[in-house]
Amino acid sequence: MGRNGQQGIKGGQRCVFLSTQGGQREGEQEDDPAEVISSSLAVLRGAMIWGFRIIESPIFIDNDLLHGYYYYINRKESSGFCIDDKSMKYAIITNPSSGEMSAKKKREEIEKASRILHAPVYGFETNSREEFIDLAKKVSADCDVLVVGGGDGTFSDVINAIDLPSNKIAFLPLGSGNALRNALGLEGTISEISRTILAGRVHNYDLIECSSRRLAFMVSVGIEGVVVRLREKYLDVGIKGLQSYLIPTLDAYMRNYKRVSASVAIDGVKFGVEDLMSIMVVKQPFFGYKMKVVPNARFDDGKLHVMVINSSFAELLFGTVSSFTIGNLIGDYYTGEDVFVETDEELYIQIDGNVGWKAESFEFKIRKGILKVVH
Template sequence: MEKKIRNIHIIINPVAGIGESILPIINASMKEADIKWEASITHRGGDAVQYAKAAVKDGVDALAVYGGDGTLREAISGLIGSEIPLVILPGGSANVMATELGLPTDLKEACKLLSHGSLKTKTIDVGQFDKHYFIIGISLGFEADVVKGADRKTKNKLGIFAYLFSAIAALKKTKKCVYHLKIDGQEHEVQGFMCLITNTGNLGFSNISFDKHIDVSDGLLDVVVVRKANLSLFKLVIITLIKRERPDNLELVEHWQGKDISISSSPKQSVQCDGEVLEKIPLHIKIIPGAIKVLVPKRMDKAIE
């Protein structure tokens, strides 16, 4: 039996969303569910961490976040170590975690699940390097160049298409390199144009996963090296999208799983973590199994079956 939520704190990123009037939607569903709610607005990076910590101190029954994956990552950093469940109210240009957990991408629908008591608790893993936490993943090379190329202004204007245009530019820009990996004590040296160290498997804009074996609750990070960007890779991506399963092709993609991962590359490539560009490399990355409780729809654990 899930604990009844009586009071909730909502962190709102005012930059997120598609211009909908969010407060009336939230207010109506909280009223219907008889939930007392307070909200705080983020103004700069780091605010959501502090608000989440304050909500934990106040002893709320749940913490909700309206924003994209960046705001979510900050809120989770402030929640780690507490038992307070997280409610995701999708509002970003990319909602990878909401999609991964089978949550609706529409705010009204997400609020309805909460007010109708149609959510259950699921524990998810969180990644860590130094004192930083991440929920989606870290990548080197192509994807990091895509993130670098999609700035806030373009994202506001074009949404997910900002990434598409940036991807076309990055295809020309990204150079191959050699990745030096150490995964749970095993060393690997592999050439590629992109390396993902990921907690989630979906592509962020639909229920399509690039590998159905990637699980946000299995206590493992997935390390995927894409070796070449050529027509065969394009074909592989299309087959994956149609069949919803990636056929093995070691010449194109290598895949490991682990709990403790070190990575560097020569020459140096761009690095991003949960959509933010990082300058630091080499990285030593670990997973914290079951670090956070999240409320997900009762009917399905994961949209990808």
């Protein structure tokens, strides 16, 4: 290009970089005025549409002629106006039964996301979990980014249904606990999160392989399996929100959960646990309702984060309060890549907010970078 620019290739895209230094290089031609004006108007239009500050955020220009263009700042060297070789094709799949939002409100929120992402919507017509999972497989084969509208359990069902190496995924939080919303740092309304997805980049995250049966981002063996099962009963009688978690937790502790002994091996190092309350194996810090139960957990560090809790009732109360504020301060914390748990009685496993199977032994392995999330 001319005086203030140079042309190059970046990340498979054709980019025009706006140099921060003036002066024309020898042998270069003058800028085409029409091209300069067209590019400048496109950038200005993008800034006006979304109201972002250009120097801080990506701008997506929502226009039939300019679809796929966005403006960004290369903070190290220069600013650029990049042209996608291929516009991303989004599709939204939603679970009609997830969360506590009414069907009408959920449809309104999903329609907002659909307009922003130019994405068709699937899932409202499904009548069972099996139908939803089968639909997710089909839809994922015909889009570049599959956007999941639902809760933690819905997201979990989708990542276990689709071919993860071949698919990118995004998340619209419409559930109740919303651990994943906090883990991904998704802030604002559904419309704002949709724009974040549109201007986002791909993040590679780890997952937990559970006894070669299922992938997850948070699992636990112990009282949580009982709590989740009891919670369904309380939801059926109209108890919602945080109470629908705290009340069954107290019920489980007082009447329904019997502490057991367990043997744990982390990367081959074995130890015993008496009076087990919970063994949590996670890839991110949060459980539902912003409870930061494993504060040091990270989605992309290639490790399993393990919290072993066998505390007294008073300590559990303290841990609960700290989890809602500064982060959990009780339990024994470990990291590793392979975790084996064996108990002296069968227990249910909790997987991403849902009840899994019942067994006396469980094995957890790290699956590094297998999940590709756009945000």
